[in-house]
Amino acid sequence: DAKTTQPPSMDCAEGRAANLPCNHSTISGNEYVYWYRQIHSQGPQYIIHGLKNNETNEMASLIITEDRKSSTLILPHATLRDTAVYYCIVRVDGANNLFFGTGTRLTVIP
Amino acid sequence: DVKVTQSSRYLVKRTGEKVFLECVQDMDHENMFWYRQDPGLGLRLIYFSYDVKMKEKGDIPEGYSVSREKKERFSLILESASTNQTSMYLCASSRETIFYGYTFGSGTRLTVV
Numbered sequence: 001d002a003k004t005t006q007p008p009s010m011d012c013a014e015g016r017a018a019n020l021p022c023n024h025s026t027i028s029g030n031e032y033v034y035w036y037r038q039i040h041s042q043g044p045q046y047i048i049h050g051l052k053n054n055e056t057n058e059m060a061s062l063i064i065t066e067d068r069k070s071s072t073l074i075l076p077h078a079t080l081r082d083t084a085v086y087y088c089i090v091r092v093d094g095a096n097n098l099f100f101g102t103g104t105r106l107t108v109i110p
Numbered sequence: 111d112v113k114v115t116q117s118s119r120y121l122v123k124r125t126g127e128k129v130f131l132e133c134v135q136d137m138d139h140e141n142m143f144w145y146r147q148d149p150g151l152g153l154r155l156i157y158f159s160y161d162v163k164m165k166e167k168g169d170i171p172e173g174y175s176v177s178r179e180k181k182e183r184f185s186l187i188l189e190s191a192s193t194n195q196t197s198m199y200l201c202a203s204s205r206e207t208i209f210y211g212y213t214f215g216s217g218t219r220l221t222v223v
Contacts, residue, residue, distance in 0.1 A: 030129070031185050034211060043214025044153070077208065095144060097210065100153035107131075 004088045008031070008104040011084075018075040020104055022088030025069045033064060033094050035073045035100070037084040044087065047073065078108045112216040116201050122221045130189040131218050141186035141204045141212075143212065144168075144176065146197040159168065159184055187213030191222045 005023040012018040024033065034049040048055055048062045049096050050071075055062045061074040087103040119130035122203050135142065143158040145168075155168030157176040165176050173195060177185045184203075188195055202212040 041217075043202070043216055044212070045214070046211035047209065050135040051149070097155050097158055098143070099155075102150065 004090060004101055006086075006088050006101065006104045008102070009011040009107070011107050011109055012078045014080060014108050015077055018078040018082065018106060018108070020075075020086050020088075020106065021070065022072070023070045024088070024089050024090050027068050029088050030091065031090045033062065033068075033071050034091060034098065035060070035062065036087045036089065037082075038087070038103070039081075039084045040050075047086075050067040078106075080108050080110065082106065083108045112182060114201055115201050116199075116215040116218050117128045118218050119216065120219050120221075123148045123188075124190050125192060127188075127220075127222075128193045129220065131186040131188075131199055131201075131220070133180050133184045133186070133203075133215055134140065135184075135203040135213070136182065137203060137213065138181065139203035139205055139213075140181070142178065143190050143204075144174075144184065145200045145202065145203040146170070146206050147200055147217070148170050148197050188207055191220075196220060 032049050032051050033100040035047040038044040047059050050062045064071045085103040085105050087100050089098050114135045124131050141160050142157045145153040149154045154170050156174050157168050159165045162181050174186045184193040198217050201215040201218045204212045
């Protein structure tokens with residue numbers, strides 16, 4: 001699976017949009033981009049995934065650049081409960097496991 | 111609400127003991143996984159299973175074994191616990207195709223003394 005690079009930490013003001021970047025410059029054409037988050041003392045939670053097109057669900061939006069070498073997870077109105085470690089993962093379709101890096105620790109500030 | 115349940119939240123064991131970590135899922139998922147999580151190292155895959163009685167080594171299988179006798183249950187076994195196996199252990203499951211991702215349990219924090 002392609003390696004991903006994320007900043008180790010970020011802060012965001014409550015109510016503002018949180019934009020979490022991820023670089024995956026070696027991504028292959030059949031690799032999907034996944035985002036998970038892990039709130040303290042809990043297991044990771046699936047957020048969203050995409051291949052080429054931008055995606056949106058009730059939790060977040062995923063913006064993937066046209067060359068697919070980077071992506072951004074957007075939490076439109078961050079709340080204190082969004083404080084967590086966010087993992088960006090790329091995976092080949094059909095692969096059975098995910099490789100989690102060290103992620104970005106997002107702190108939402110009141 | 112779908113669930114992955116890990117039998118213990120906290121566990122303290124002595125060096126040399128045989129340790130069983132149990133994981134049960136109620137989603138009829140084919141795939142199950144065991145990860146360990148350590149500060150600065152992220153999550154690392156120990157073993158996974160894509161069917162009953164089937165298992166595959168992950169990135170760090172040394173010192174561990176697994177058992178999957180029933181579809182819903184995946185056990186991680188530390189044959190002889192050592193202090194470097196002190197960690198947070200996370201179980202996850204997914205459908206046969208993991209397109210929609212994993213569901214994780216809440217984790218077991220194991221301390222080996």
